[in-house]
């Protein structure tokens with residue numbers, strides 16, 4: 001029988017930061033820790049203090065934030081590593097050692113007996129300092145089960161508070177995990193956690209299998225960050241535990257998408273659109289049959305037991321070659337437009353035509369088509385008119401953009417710096433429009449011809465405070481101009497949507 005309440009141990013700041021190429025600044029780590037605490041995780045593994053002076057300082061900073069969750073530091077079964085955790089003021093030390101023969105023989109070069117002794121010493125040292133202690137048998141899923149049980153019993157006797165069973169190289173399967181966790185669960189009295197890697201895409205499934213066999217804590221990362229193919233994903237694990245298994249995690253799931261987006265921005269690792277729960281497409285519908293069903297009753301083509309609202313996402317109807325008339329009608333009706341059946345068919349034909357050419361059909365495309373079919377439609381007045389744009393960039397100059405535009409007929413000038421000319425120009429435009437009113441949410445550049453004079457196509461998505469998103473595109477040889485034009489187009493279109 002699974003435990004009713006499952007604890008969430010987040011290791012985004014430790015295993016997540018081990019994602020090749022990812023390195024969070026100290027300020028980012030503080031922001032992430034605060035956000036994870038707001039999300040409601042039970043434990044934050046804030047880092048591996050012995051690994052660098054910066055990591056140690058960050059762990060200490062996070063430990064001093066006064067968060068509701070427990071802040072934990074990682075340590076090998078080495079006194080210096082544990083001392084670094086103690087110096088960082090963490091409440092909990094997570095100590096680990098390889099227990100599989102392959103790792104033991106090739107990395108730490110110790111006998112099984114020596115490993116048990118090192119583990120006991122580490123646990124006793126941590127407990128001697130009055131700290132909570134998690135012990136991990138690294139590579140547990142490739143460890144001889146009798147030996148795993150004997151080391152688990154030894155660290156329990158030494159005072160460990162919780163035993164973690166890591167699937168370090170992601171080789172387990174749900175049935176194997178179920179058996180392994182059952183075996184350890186029956187052999188010790190302290191709680192069991194699991195830490196699954198995603199080498200075969202089974203990290204979440206293996207974590208759930210562990211819960212079925214009695215594990216009461218799951219180690220996860222946001223956006224599946226972590227070594228190689230990453231760790232079990234927090235959002236997927238939590239939502240499955242809550243919505244499919246009917247268990248409780250204490251996570252405030254409405255913060256999942258905003259947390260995922262923060263991690264996306266800070267890690268530089270883009271969330272794939274098809275990522276469950278948090279991906280841009282998780283609640284988007286393009287196919288006519290699906291959109292029609294969802295317009296009538298969202299449960300027809302969505303799980304129902306999980307809604308976009310539950311995870312802080314939005315449901316969206318997306319236009320393309322698979323669109324049907326019900327979706328087009330709904331989008332236009334929501335914008336206050338009432339095309340006749342004949343007009344609707346003509347609009348749909350043109351939408352499909354664009355889609356057949358391999359284009360993503362933006363909202364601004366739809367309105368341009370609608371105008372062409374129905375004639376001048378209401379609400380087409382442009383609030384924002386771009387008058388002038390200039391950018392300065394170079395290897396010794398911080399990219400700076402100056403924008404002159406009119407907003408509701410009044411002239412404004414704004415200047416902003418950015419990481420590059422596009423970033424600076426978009427920020428300059430955004431600085432002149434109330435950020436609470438409209439914000440850039442999606443941005444993509446594609447070269448649609450070759451060469452240095454390639455035509456760049458920019459697609460943007462702008463969202464308002466009510467979560468309504470409008471997409472627009474612009475294509476030019478100049479990527480800065482194309483970006484600004486697409487942004488202004490989207491903002492103008494969004495302003496024209498009646499605020500119901």
Ligand SMILES: CC(=O)SCCNC(=O)CCNC(=O)[C@H](O)C(C)(C)COP(=O)(O)OP(=O)(O)OC[C@H]1O[C@@H](n2cnc3c(N)ncnc32)[C@H](O)[C@@H]1OP(=O)(O)O
Nearest residue numbers: 015018048050051052076077078096097098107108168227
């Ligand atoms: C599965 C995991 O995610 S485990 C965590 C992995 N994370 C990291 O490695 C990130 C941070 N790591 C680091 O900054 C460095 O590796 C350090 C500071 C920990 C160690 O650095 P170095 O002293 O330069 O050693 P290096 O990383 O090359 O080798 C690892 C050493 O740790 C030993 N070791 C590995 N795991 C353990 C353990 N659990 N307990 C004791 N010793 C261990 C290895 O045997 C090796 O020791 P040796 O130098 O005596 O041969």
Ligand SMILES: CC(C)C(=O)C(=O)O
Nearest residue numbers: 096136138166168195
């Ligand atoms: C430190 C341990 C738990 C780890 O990250 C792993 O085994 O993957």
Ligand SMILES: [Mg+2]
Nearest residue numbers: 015168195227
């Ligand atoms: Mg790991």
